[in-house]
Amino acid sequence: VQLQASGGGLVQPGGSLRLSCAASGNILSLNAINVMGWYRQAPGKQRELVAQITRGGVTHYADSVKGRFTISRDNAKNTVYLQMNSLKPEDTAVYVCNAQWEYWGQETLVTVSS
Numbered sequence: 001v002q003l004q005a006s007g008g009g010l011v012q013p014g015g016s017l018r019l020s021c022a023a024s025g026n027i028l029s030l031n032a033i034n035v036m037g038w039y040r041q042a043p044g045k046q047r048e049l050v051a052q053i054t055r056g057g058v059t060h061y062a063d064s065v066k067g068r069f070t071i072s073r074d075n076a077k078n079t080v081y082l083q084m085n086s087l088k089p090e091d092t093a094v095y096v097c098n099a100q101w102e103y104w105g106q107e108t109l110v111t112v113s114s
Contacts, residue, residue: 001025001033003105005097007082010111016085021097021105023078033099036073036080040093040110050095051082065091087112 007019019038023030037052051061051071059071070083080097089112097105 001029001099001103003097003099003103005095005105005108008095008108008110010113011087012114013087013089013112015087015112016083017087017110018084019082019095019097019108019110021080021082023080023099023103030078033078033103035101036097036099038071038080038082038095038097040091040095042090042093045093047096052098053080084110089113 002024003021005019005021007017009017011017034055035052038050039047040050041047049062050065051069053059053071053073055075061069068086073080091110092112093110094107095110096107
């Protein structure tokens with residue numbers, strides 16, 4: 001399974017960004033993916049879970065992003081999205097998507113700065 005992420009960039013505080021991560025590969029492996037999520041790692045900090053979603057739509061968020069970030073998923077497209085609103089400088093980090101705690105996408109940088 002390969003994960004292709006997109007959508008990072010530079011945004012001002014209070015702004016929004018949307019990350020996408022599309023999974024591709026063997027159909028049996030894709031169908032076996034239940035949980036997809038986003039992690040991030042800020043400079044000097046450990047990688048942390050931002051949000052995750054099951055195939056059935058059950059979500060979990062880090063306390064720091066609750067009410068600001070929304071994770072969603074299109075199972076037909078094997079794609080997970082992270083809508084990030086009201087971004088803060090402390091959201092600056094390298095974001096990476098994950099599938100089933102096994103597959104990792106490439107890193108995408110999100111910078112929140114004025």
